[in-house]
Amino acid sequence: MNTFKRLTDGLLKDVHELRELKSTMDEESLRKADLILNPKIEDATLRERIAKLREKLGDKVLERHSDCDLRRFLKARHLKVDKAVTMYEEMLKIRTRFGLDKPDFFEAHQPMDAFANHYPIGLCGHDKDGYPIAYEFPGLIDVKGFDSSMTNEEFVTQVLWNLESLLCSMELRSIREGRLCDRWSFIVDMRGLSVMESFSKNHIKRTSEIQRILDACYAERGGRVLILNVSAVYDILYNIFKPFLAHETKAKILLLKSENELLNYIDADQLPVVYGGTKVDSNGDPECSEWITRGSIVDKSLYKL
Template sequence: MSGFVGDLSPQQTAVLEKFRQNVKDVLKPKQGDYYLLRWLRARDFDEKKAEKMLRDALQWRQEMGADTILEDYQPIEVLEKYRTGGILGRDKSGCPIYIDPYGLIDMKGLLRSVKKQDILKKFVQVMESVGKICEEESKKNGCQLDTMTIIYDLKGLGLKHMSKESVDMYLAIVDASESRYPEVLRRAFVINSPKIFPIIWSIVRPFLHENTANKVVVLSGNYKEALLKEISPDQLPACYGGTLTDPDGDPRCKTYICQGGTVPKECYSQAVPHHAMLTGNIGRGSTLQLEYEVHEPNSILRYEFQTDGYDIGFGVFRKNSKERLKASEMDTILSTQRSNCHLVPEDGAVECDSPGIYVVRFDNTYSWARSKKVYYVIEVLETESKSNMEVSNDDDDNDDDDDEFVMAQDTAF
């Protein structure tokens, strides 16, 4: 049985009744069987796990002010202007559609400009808006609607989106979706997926319940035709195959769907906390080399670093053995450049096309007067779950260098 109202086995019906009794002290009058079954399905009808999940979520809602956020939410200008996404249209079942051109987001810039909690509050405000729409549509149509359809447009998504803080922020949103708003997703369509999507999916997948993962559909080729099977043309922006446009004819419907963009640095106000980073001391005229073993081709090495004062050289290289080599003796992945990371933290990512040992190299050989302290976070992301051992080498000798992923149509995970 599906676990939905009207399709319950005798055992599921008994669990529902027990669950209702266990949580009756926190239920509101309008939170009936449809509401309760969402939590039970999310925990495979284990009423104890479902109760804990529900009570934890209610505590979180109180902390986030979710029950009153639609009335008292105070928009933050940079967040409203540079986040991505918006609610527009209904699918053929009557559920609201959320369209997110996530490939256009500058999450790093947002996290430099607002607090993580501000981004989470915006997420709550959006989800509560979806809930209100579902409630209104349910009354209008005379049937229960409590789910949403999402379209993730990943065009433009690349290595710049893979910084640790950006990925961690997105995972926090995914986790909140799963644990605080369970079974709200009807279907998620992923379009314009980039080459690095398998790595992205391997990061996100562990946060999703099997029910949710099965609702994610990656579309390639003629995705517009596939979207129109679920969404009527007059409910879908013209850029995705529908007929909706802004009043000025814009096919992306920017009035309703925020298109993101690069956050101006003058908006920055947040700094990366040093306690979240590892530290390394680089003597004057010296280098610090960190080695990371990559097992899978097309993996990603992402980095973030800053210094207390003064610039530092930074480069990424590859070698095939654990032998200590100079930069000139290794394959150059990212040539060494001096970074003013004492002013603005540096972050980024490089593609690791081939397996091997990738060497992240901080270069202070040009400085004979000052040693440097560097704070850094470096990780290797692979499609397969493998441990990556870091070997840190502090070297005082001087270098003599001058220094498409495509899935089949309608492939569901």
Template structure:
């Protein structure tokens, strides 16, 4: 089977980018590597969404992510997009990046560190979670589940802009995904159930409303028996998702350092980085570097045009089936 013809992303009035828009690897359905048939499906999806009254997030890169998440089935991608927009309106997503103040962040991080920190060797943002430190009882004395989810969504919006655009400018290529490190040190079977509620909500948000953001996932300090369980589970996962996941025990440092430069990896994980004030709260990365950072679009003055109410069309539930596999492996931010 011949490789797909390489193309430039379909141009439309929505495609206002100030960063590279060609994916570095020639994977079918990714920007710069689409077939004429895939380009036609982008246009079909965009046209159908416009007919429903949508005017935002119809750019080619966004539509391609939704199409890839549903194997280029236009009907399922459309239903996924419609459901996502409904959620965004109900959750108040568009307003969060410029208004949400997570003032209790430092206190919450004492019980659940989750943060972006510099980049991997491919130029992608590195996202880190320390699941073994989660103590929801203590956290809910400081914050609420609602504010934790608001913070999660705010960080996802900031990942889309300004983090990924800044990383793309610095790398000179389009970067749409993260390198995620999930530290399982201290996670025990008995402590996990109390955390399921929040993690499940967070996973659902990432899977259903922010598709195609997982680049590589390193599960480090995996407890005894975890790999055996995962080997069973991965039989049910999409092969594309399985290839992104690396389950490592306590001897993870060499493999992790093969992906993340030592100077970018916090010292507690075997790197050499020791940010002033701690890596967890530094938010260091190209998005903080003047040469690559630009004001995110959500922070610019609005033109006053609001999203139109979509016409009555209820999405079907079956579109969720294709994404269940990646939900299990998707990071919670």
């Protein structure tokens, strides 16, 4: 089993276990879980803004969305109720477009072969705040291969599948551990970033679309974004995508001068040896390849575009 398959199987298992857990919880257990997932909001001004937001949205508010969920939209829009309304409505449009709330979403959109076998990604350990750490390798993405084997809609759907299943996994963990885990952090390794591939028109279009969706649908879900091996290419790309980044997202992006700086945010036993930590996988691999894959060139037999 390849690394990506192992990761997605684990996430899908958590999705199913969360569904089963919720269906078997009694009223008292559900109440306790709700207290963990939706802690009381103490700020009176914030509670007032949430009430106004809920009133303006009316029956558009998803049944599962608590005041804590609405708070994320307000915080992402500097507590401006009208702007939060616009953001929430955009989120609803995106969720409808990709069918994210359909009962069979996870079963119907499991990763396609190109994505599952060749996309560089990882999920390994947690930071000092307890947030799971996702790994991204923009410089190792076979841009031409993915352009030739998947439509942008298919590619974005795969990204959303990962995010939605990760949210379920974090909710399950929160209930089991009795402590809220409601966001993730990133380590983004820019090594190998190519000017030619990074500036392809379709790659920029697809990446911009993903960033727009992240901003609209996953407000306040992202923790720190720790970026390694920055080059001049990154500076140019950042300026291109900067207009699509929320102010709060920009504030969380940290450019690290060396891998040693990762230890300021992640304990050594949660960080792979290759990045300056002490963590290895069950095979003793310092790159933790059991949980992190650096991808590969997409097999041309998968090309269809």
